[in-house]
Amino acid sequence: MTFASIALFGLGLCALAVAIFKMLRAFARAPAYFPEGYREPWAAETRYAFNYLVLGPAVPRVLQRDYIAGYYLACAALSLVALGFFMMDQPIYAGILAVIVVIYALSALGLVRGYRELGDD
Numbered sequence: 001m002t003f004a005s006i007a008l009f010g011l012g013l014c015a016l017a018v019a020i021f022k023m024l025r026a027f028a029r030a031p032a033y034f035p036e037g038y039r040e041p042w043a044a045e046t047r048y049a050f051n052y053l054v055l056g057p058a059v060p061r062v063l064q065r066d067y068i069a070g071y072y073l074a075c076a077a078l079s080l081v082a083l084g085f086f087m088m089d090q091p092i093y094a095g096i097l098a099v100i101v102v103i104y105a106l107s108a109l110g111l112v113r114g115y116r117e118l119g120d121d
Helices: 003-033 044-054 061-087 091-116
Strands: none
Touching (some): 003 044, 003 061, 044 061
């Protein structure tokens, strides 16, 4: 186990904490701009439709950008953690996390595509 692998792992965990904070902050603030039936952030309807609703025209662009930045940062953070596992000679954990990163990155790509379809403000 080298210093570089520990540093990558730690940096990835710190970046993941920041990404989670950004996404939870958007999750807490955005429902104020949602339609009447979706204002409770922990209700099942809101959680299932959140990615669609947060990109709606009523939500401020700053909040939308912050949410998408959280997605990007989470992808980068999980990649760093996977690389740290790989450098620690833990290929099984690195491989499992790499598959999770690919699935999450594809989800983020769909979210960003939806965001870009809204056009510039």
